Structures are given as C-alpha cells and as structure tokens.
Amino acid sequence: MPQFVEFVINHWILWTAFFVLLGLLLGGEIQRRRYGIPQVGPTQAIQILNREGALLLDVREDKELAESGRIPHARHIPLSQLSERLAELKAGKDKPVVAYCRSGSRSNKAATQLRKAGYEQVYNLAGGILAWENANLPLNKK
Missing domain, CATH: 3.40.250.10 (Rhodanese-like domain)
Incomplete structure (x- = not known):
C-alpha cells in the first residue's frame, strides 16, 4: 500500500487527468440516463x-x-x-x-x-x- 501512495504522489498529474476524464465520461452518461x-x-x-x-x-x-x-x-x-x-x-x-x-x-x-x-x-x-x-x-x- 505505501508503494501505491508513493506512486500517486509522484504521478499526481496523471491521476488528476484520469479523474477529470472519468468525470467527463460519467457525467455525460449520467445526463443521458437522467433525461432518457x-x-x-x-x-x-x-x-x-x-x-x-x-x-x-x-x-x-x-x-x-x-x-x-x-x-x-x-x-x-x-x-x-x-x-x-x-x-x-x-x-x-x-x-x-x-x-x-x-x-x-x-x-x-x-x-x-x-x-x-x-x-x-x-x-x-x-x-x-x-x-x-x-x-x-x-x-x-x-
């Protein structure tokens, strides 16, 4: 587990980009499903x-x-x-x-x-x- 935390800290830009893209993808899908x-x-x-x-x-x-x-x-x-x-x-x-x-x-x-x-x-x-x-x-x- 400490290695994972260290990886996240060392590559924070990568993780930030990942979560932004994930949010955009999920946001669009949620909107589609919400309004049908x-x-x-x-x-x-x-x-x-x-x-x-x-x-x-x-x-x-x-x-x-x-x-x-x-x-x-x-x-x-x-x-x-x-x-x-x-x-x-x-x-x-x-x-x-x-x-x-x-x-x-x-x-x-x-x-x-x-x-x-x-x-x-x-x-x-x-x-x-x-x-x-x-x-x-x-x-x-x-």
Missing part, C-alpha cells in the same frame, strides 16, 4: 425522419458547418444559441427532433435542453455527422 435521451444511429435517424417527419437539428458552430457541410434538410442552430432561438424550430413539441453535431456530445446537450423545454420525442444522432459520413450518407457541402 435515446441514441440513434444514422439508419435509425433516417427511419425517424421518413416515417415520423422529424426535424433534423444541426447544433454545430458556423465554422464547422462551412468545413464539412451538413445533412440535407437539417435546421442549423448552434448549441451556443439554442436556448435563445428555440422558437425558430417551428416544430410542435410533440414532433420528433433528431439533434446532431460533429460526434454526438454537444447534440446530447442540445437534446437535453429540448427535453427540458418540453419537447417529448428527442433523439441524439450517436457519433454525429462523422457517423453519418462513415455510413456513406449524403451531405450538402455548400
């Missing part, structure tokens, strides 16, 4: 869009949008502006919303915000636009 945001893959997202007429919400920043394009017919509202621009969604709170970002982390936060605002059917595109690209699905690169 379903994670959907690209194929499931397409089914929700086609069958239920869902709104597709891109929450990336403007710079990211210019760099990699966006999914056709997606509504773009950056996460940093979402709370002020919720009225722009023009979707009934009972209409499904599929949120996405680059990798799925920020869109999970957006989905949580939407759920708190009263939207009942909110989904997060797991893996974000990267998963969409990896599935060879179309993007508008304008």
Whole structure:
C-alpha cells in the first residue's frame, strides 16, 4: 500500500487527468440516463425522419458547418444559441427532433435542453455527422 501512495504522489498529474476524464465520461452518461435521451444511429435517424417527419437539428458552430457541410434538410442552430432561438424550430413539441453535431456530445446537450423545454420525442444522432459520413450518407457541402 505505501508503494501505491508513493506512486500517486509522484504521478499526481496523471491521476488528476484520469479523474477529470472519468468525470467527463460519467457525467455525460449520467445526463443521458437522467433525461432518457435515446441514441440513434444514422439508419435509425433516417427511419425517424421518413416515417415520423422529424426535424433534423444541426447544433454545430458556423465554422464547422462551412468545413464539412451538413445533412440535407437539417435546421442549423448552434448549441451556443439554442436556448435563445428555440422558437425558430417551428416544430410542435410533440414532433420528433433528431439533434446532431460533429460526434454526438454537444447534440446530447442540445437534446437535453429540448427535453427540458418540453419537447417529448428527442433523439441524439450517436457519433454525429462523422457517423453519418462513415455510413456513406449524403451531405450538402455548400
């Protein structure tokens, strides 16, 4: 046991980084479970869009949008502006919303915000636009 304590003391930066990363990972998972945001893959997202007429919400920043394009017919509202621009969604709170970002982390936060605002059917595109690209699905690169 004294060797372990000595190791921790000698490598405190490593241990601090470990616990910070662990907290970030667990925090995101706790948030997902607390608000029950379903994670959907690209194929499931397409089914929700086609069958239920869902709104597709891109929450990336403007710079990211210019760099990699966006999914056709997606509504773009950056996460940093979402709370002020919720009225722009023009979707009934009972209409499904599929949120996405680059990798799925920020869109999970957006989905949580939407759920708190009263939207009942909110989904997060797991893996974000990267998963969409990896599935060879179309993007508008304008």
